[in-house]
Amino acid sequence: MTAVQHRSAQEIGRTERGPRPVPPLGGQRAAAELSHVDTVLPNGLRVLAVRKDTVPLVEVRLSIPFAGTGELHAATAEVLAETIVTGTARRDRVAIDTEMALIGGELSTVVDPERLAISASALASGLPTLFDVLADLLTEASYVDAEVARESARLIERLAIARTQPRTIAREALQRRRYGNHPVTREVPEAEDVAKVVPEAVRALHANAVLPRNSTLVIVGDVDPDAVVAELERALGDWASDKSANVLPDLPELTGGEVLLVPRPGAVQSQLRLSAQALRRTDPRYAHLQLANLAYGGYFSSRLVENIREDKGYTYSAHSGFEFTGNTATLLVDADTATDVTAAALLETRYELARLGLVPPTADEVESVRQYAIGSLGISISSQTGLAGQLSALAQAGLGFEWLAGHPERLAAVTAEEVAEAALDFFAPHRFTGVVVGDADTIGRGLEAVGGVAIGAA
Structure with a gap:
C-alpha cells in the first residue's frame, strides 16, 4: 500500500513557476433593501x-x-x-x-x-x-x-x-x-x-x-x-412613565500617559491593554479610522498580528478594535503574552503603532482591509440575529438602518491617503495609556527598560 504524501500549505500554494495566483475578489453587491x-x-x-x-x-x-x-x-x-x-x-x-x-x-x-x-x-x-x-x-x-x-x-x-x-x-x-x-x-x-x-x-x-x-x-x-x-x-401600552431611563454620564476625554504595571504575583502570563481616544461612528472620518485600525491589529492579517504572533510568537492572539460607550469611542489594543516576553511584546506593540503613521498602509493593504470590512459587515448582517445585534448597537448611538445600509459605500470611498492621515493622527504611541497585569518581580525590570511604565496598583 502506497503511503499518502501530505503537502504543506506552503507547498500547495506554490508551483514550479512560483506562487499560485490568488483569484481576484468579486465585486461588492449593494446592501439589500429591506422594508x-x-x-x-x-x-x-x-x-x-x-x-x-x-x-x-x-x-x-x-x-x-x-x-x-x-x-x-x-x-x-x-x-x-x-x-x-x-x-x-x-x-x-x-x-x-x-x-x-x-x-x-x-x-x-x-x-x-x-x-x-x-x-x-x-x-x-x-x-x-x-x-x-x-x-x-x-x-x-x-x-x-x-x-x-x-x-x-x-x-x-x-x-x-x-x-x-x-x-x-x-x-x-x-x-x-x-x-x-x-x-x-x-x-x-x-x-x-x-x-x-x-x-x-x-x-x-x-x-x-x-x-x-x-x-x-x-x-x-x-x-x-x-x-x-x-x-x-x-x-406595551401600560409600560409608561413621565421619567426617563438613566443615561450614563459622559466619559472624560482619554489622554495618553504611562502604562501602569499592576502586580499579579506568580502569573505565568501578562495581560497587555492599551487604549486611546477614537472617533464616533457619526464622524466623517470614522471609516478612515476603521480601515487604519484593521491594518494595525483589527484582523488576522494585520501588522500587529504578523509581528507579535506570526513572526515572534509572543502571543497566541493580539487584537485592536473600537469600544463605543455613550457619546465616546475609544481604541483598545489587547494581547496576552508569556511572562518572559512581556516587555518585548509591549515594545513591538508600540513600534507598530508608530510605524502605522510613519510607514502608512500601502494601496494593497488598504484594499485588503477595505474588502475585509465590507465583507465582514455583509456577513454579520446576513442573519436575523446579526442584523438585530448591529441595529441595537447603532440605536444606542442614535443611528439606524440607513447608516448601516450606507456604510459599505463610505468604506468603498476611502482613499489610501485618508487612511494614512488617520493612522498618523490616531495611532501615535503617545496618545495611548493602559495597563500591564503580570508578575512584577519578573517583568518589572524589562518594562522599566522599555520606558513609559509606572509600577503600582490600579
Whole structure:
C-alpha cells in the first residue's frame, strides 16, 4: 500500500513557476433593501422594525439605559438582570419557560454600567405571545424573595470565579486607569455587595429604572414593520412613565500617559491593554479610522498580528478594535503574552503603532482591509440575529438602518491617503495609556527598560 504524501500549505500554494495566483475578489453587491420602520411610541420607546423573512423567526433586542451612582447599584442591577425573568404577577418561572418553549422562543438578560439588555427570539407566529410575556416582565416582574435569594447565591459563586480570571482583572485595571471612579468602571460588582441586596431594593430599582423613555427596541424578522409597531404599541401600552431611563454620564476625554504595571504575583502570563481616544461612528472620518485600525491589529492579517504572533510568537492572539460607550469611542489594543516576553511584546506593540503613521498602509493593504470590512459587515448582517445585534448597537448611538445600509459605500470611498492621515493622527504611541497585569518581580525590570511604565496598583 502506497503511503499518502501530505503537502504543506506552503507547498500547495506554490508551483514550479512560483506562487499560485490568488483569484481576484468579486465585486461588492449593494446592501439589500429591506422594508423598515424607525419611530418613537407614545411612551417614549424608540422602535426599529425590519422585515427580514429569510426564516419564519423574529429577533428582539430591548436596550434600557441603566446608569446609577449608588453604592449598591451595580450589585442590585446584576441581581435584577438575573431575576427579572423568574416570575410576574401572572406567571411564575415555569409558566414563562413553558410559554416561550411553545413558541420556539428564548429570553435572556444582561446588564452593564450603561444599560440593561433583554434579548428574545421566537417563531414569527408566536410574536403576540412574546410581546405579552415581554410586557408582563416590564410592568409586573415580581422578584419574589426566594427567587432573589436563589439567583443572588448563584451570582456570588460566579463572581468569585470571575474575579480570579486574568482578563477580568486586566479589564477592571484598565477601566480604573482610563476613567478613575466614573460609574462606567463598575462592570463587575463585589460579591459582598451582592450579598447585601434585598428583594425590596430590586423591586424599587425596577420601578425607578426600567423605563421606556430613552430606551430602544429592535425587532428583525418575518414581520410587517408597520403592523408590528402597531402591535407593540398595544402590547406595551401600560409600560409608561413621565421619567426617563438613566443615561450614563459622559466619559472624560482619554489622554495618553504611562502604562501602569499592576502586580499579579506568580502569573505565568501578562495581560497587555492599551487604549486611546477614537472617533464616533457619526464622524466623517470614522471609516478612515476603521480601515487604519484593521491594518494595525483589527484582523488576522494585520501588522500587529504578523509581528507579535506570526513572526515572534509572543502571543497566541493580539487584537485592536473600537469600544463605543455613550457619546465616546475609544481604541483598545489587547494581547496576552508569556511572562518572559512581556516587555518585548509591549515594545513591538508600540513600534507598530508608530510605524502605522510613519510607514502608512500601502494601496494593497488598504484594499485588503477595505474588502475585509465590507465583507465582514455583509456577513454579520446576513442573519436575523446579526442584523438585530448591529441595529441595537447603532440605536444606542442614535443611528439606524440607513447608516448601516450606507456604510459599505463610505468604506468603498476611502482613499489610501485618508487612511494614512488617520493612522498618523490616531495611532501615535503617545496618545495611548493602559495597563500591564503580570508578575512584577519578573517583568518589572524589562518594562522599566522599555520606558513609559509606572509600577503600582490600579
